[in-house]
Amino acid sequence: MSSSGSESILHAFISRQRTLLAQERDAEIERTSLLLSNASPKLLEQRGLALGGLGIVSAGVGLGGKTLVELERPSAYHSSPLFPPHTFRVVSANSAESPGDLARIEENVSTTQKKTSSKGKKVQPAAADTKGPTPPEGVVYKVTDTRIVIAVGAPESGDAELDLPERCRVVKLANSVTYDRMDKAIDYLEKIAIPSTRKPGDTTNYELSSLVRVLLGMSPPSKPSKLGDITHFDESLNQSQKVAVRFALEAQEVACIHGPPGTGKTHTLIEIIRQLTSNPPDQKPVRVLVCGASNLSVDNILERLLALPPPEKGKGVPLKVTRIGHPARVMAREDILNATLEIKAGRSDQAALAKDVKAELNAALDTLAGKGKGKGAKKPRGLERKKMWEDVRALRKEYRQREGGVVKAVLSESQVVLATCHSAGGRQLRDHTFDIVIIDEATQAVEAVCWVPIFRGKKLILAGDPMQLPPTILSLDKHEKKNKQAKSSEKQHKDASESEATSTKLSKPNKSESSSTHDGQEDVTDPSSENVTAEQFTVPSTDTPKNPSEPSNKKTSKHSGLRPPRTLETTLFDRLERMYGPGIKRVLNVQYRMHAQICQFPSNTLYASKLKSHESVSSHLLCDLSNTRSFTETKMKRPFKRSLAVPSSSSTRLGVSTSNASKATEMKVADVMRTRLWWSKSGRRSLCVSVGTRFCPVMLISERQVGAGLYPSQIAIITPYQAQVTLLSSLLRPEYGPELEIGTVDGMQGREKDAVIISLVRSNDKREVGFLKEKRRMNGTPSHLLQYTFCRAWVIINPLFPVAMTRAKRHLCVVGDSSTVRHGGAYLNKWLAWLERHADIQFADLA
C-alpha cells in the first residue's frame, strides 16, 4: 500500500475514534447534566442523583493534596443514618473505566428558603448559586452505607477557597476526566503515526515503535523469538496455559490470551509475570506495567502476586509490586492496601517531611472550618481568612512537591506496577516506562483507554474473553442500534431454530471475513454475539507457537487491515484478531471453577462445546464442603438447585419498569419485610414464593444455604439492578454481614463463589424483560437503571451472559419469573428450556 494510502487509513481510523469518543462523551453529559439542570433537588434525590440534608464530618488532606470532605446524614435531620438508594459510585458507571463519579457539594436550602431567597428571588433548583462562592466539586472517593467522601480540588484545577455550607447536598455531575485522558491518548497516537499532524515547532520525541506499528496494521508482527525449554514456576499449568505462556513470552510485539470463564487467564498471567521478572541478577530487571479494565481485575492480580511464596534463599529477591489507585477503591484487605502507592509512600523514609507539611495543612483547614484546637475556636473572617487561604495554597504546593519526590522513589524501585488503564495516565507514572504492558480484561475496555498504558511500554500482552462483558457504551447511534436490533433478531431467530445437539457445529462468523461497509468502516456484527469455532480451541500438544503472522487456518488467511471501528464496542482485542486472524491469540480450554453441569450450557452455546471441566471441579458439590451440614433433601446435592420460576400475578408484580423507581423500591421493601415475617412465623421449611421475585434470595439464604451450614462468604447474589442490590443489602447485611456478596454483574466479573443466586428481577404483565434480553450484557449500574426507568429513549443493553452464569462453583440458583423472562429473546429462552430439562425447578406457591 502507498504511504499516502496508509496515511489516509490512519486518518480515518483516528478520526473515527475521535467521533465515537465525542459521541460517548455527549451521551454521558446528556445522561447526567440534562437531567440535573431540569430537575428539582427533590427529584434528583428521588432518582439517586443527589443526597440531601448532609452534614460535614471532617475535611482532611489526601494524596495529591486534595481535601477529603466526609459527609453523613446527621441525626438532627434524619431518623436513620443510612443513605437512601443512590447512584454515587467510586468507580464511575460510564463506558470506560474511570476514576469515580464527579460530584458538587452545594448548600442544601430548604424548599421554603428556595422559593423566596433573602433577596426575594426564586433560586434555580439544583443549580449552583452563581453569585456566591463556586460550590466545591470533586471525585467520589469513598461511599459506605452512611458516609460519602468527596476528594475536592484536583491539583491542576487551582485552589479555590473551600467554603463548606453547614447543611449540604451532594449532586452528581457529568464526568469528563476519562474522556479527556482518552482524547489525549488518541491525539498522541495521531502525532506518532502521522507526522504531518504535528504542530510546527513541536519538539516532542514521538517514537513510532514496532508495537504501535503492529497495533495499527502498519507492519505485521515480527517472528517470535525462540525460547528454549521453559521451567514453569507453577507446575500445575495445563497444556493450553503452557502454550499461552510460551506464546506471550516469545511474541515480539503483541500477544493475546483468550480465556473463557474460569480457565485461568489470571493464573496464566501470574506465571507470565513471574517468568518475565525472573531474569538473572546480572541482567537489567524487566519492568512490567499490569493494567486492568477495572479496579477489581487489578486487585485480583495483585492479590495473587502477593500470595506468591518468596524466592528460595540466594535465588533472587521478593518481587517489588506497587498498586496505583485510591486506597478507597482498592480491595479492603490489609496486604492489598499495604501495596498501594499511598500507603507505601506514607511509610517511606522520605515521607516524614511531607507528613509534617500535611499535618500543618490539616490544622490550617480545621481552623478555617472553625474546628481548630482550643475552646470556642471560631472560623476566621475577612483578611485573616484570606491570609490563611494563601498559606493553605502555599502548603499544598509544598506538600505536592514533597509527595511527588516520595512517589517517584517508590515507583522507581517497583518492578511490577499495577493500575487501571485509566490511572496509568495519571501524573504519578508520567516519567516511567516499562518493558512489558499487560492488560487483563482487555475485552472489557474501549480501545482508546488501552492506549493510555500502551504508550508506556514496548510490548503488549492482552488477556480477555470476547464472549464476556464488552465495554458498556451509551452512545450507539440510531443507525447502529437499528442495525444491531435487526442483526440480533436475525441471529436469535437462527439460534432458536438450532437445537442444542447441533451446538458443537456453531461457528462464529470469522471476524476477518466481516464485510466492510460503504464508508470503509468495519461491519460490526457484535463480535460477542458470535460464537467461537471449535478449531480455535484446538490446543497443540506442544507449547511451541506458530508465528502470529501465519494464521492457523485457511479461512483466517483473509485477515483485514486497519479499519475504522463502527462502535466503541470493538475492542483492541477484537480488532487485532480481525486484523491478524486467530494466530494472534492462544485459547485456554480447561475451566477450574464450575461443576460440569453448570459449565455445560455456556460451553455448548458460546464455546463450541469445547470448554472442558477439570476433573478437580467437574463433580464438586456444596455437600462436599467441610462446613456444610448434611442436607436433608437428596435433591440438594444437585448443582442446580431450585431454579424458581415464579408465575406472575398482577397484584404482586415487582418489575423495575415502573415510572417511579423509588416508589417501586419502597413497595418492594415492604413486600420483602412482609414476606419475611410471614415466612418466619409460618415456620415452613420448603421453598416457596408468595409474591414477585425480589425477596427470594432473602429466603434462600436464610432458610436454605446458611441453614445448611454455608458461610455468607461462600455465597453471592447477582442481580441486574442496582436498586435490587441496595434493597437486598439493607435487608441482608444486618443479618449476614459484609461477607455476603451482593452485586451487579459488573462487580462479579473475575470472581467466583461456591453458591451463586441470580435474581432476574423482572416480572410484569407486558412481558418486558428490558436489558435481560441482550445475550452478552446485563449490566446493573444504577445509572443504567435510571436510564431505563426515566429516559426511555436510551436503549439499555446489559450483560448477564455468560458472566453471571459462570461465577458459581458448586451451586447455581436462578430466581425469575419464567413467564416474563421467556420473552427475553432466543438465548434466554434457550437457557430457560435447558434449565427446565437439567435443573430442579420449583414454582411459587401463591397460596
Ligand SMILES: Nc1ncnc2c1ncn2[C@@H]1O[C@H](COP(=O)(O)OP(=O)(O)OP(=O)(O)O)[C@@H](O)[C@H]1O
Ligand atoms: N492450572 C491450574 N491448576 C489448578 N487450578 C487452576 C489452574 N488454572 C486456574 N486454576 C484455578 O481456576 C480458578 C479460575 O482461575 P482464574 O481466576 O485465573 O480464571 P479466569 O480465567 O481469570 O476467570 P474469569 O475471567 O472467569 O473470572 C482459580 O481458582 C484458579 O486458581
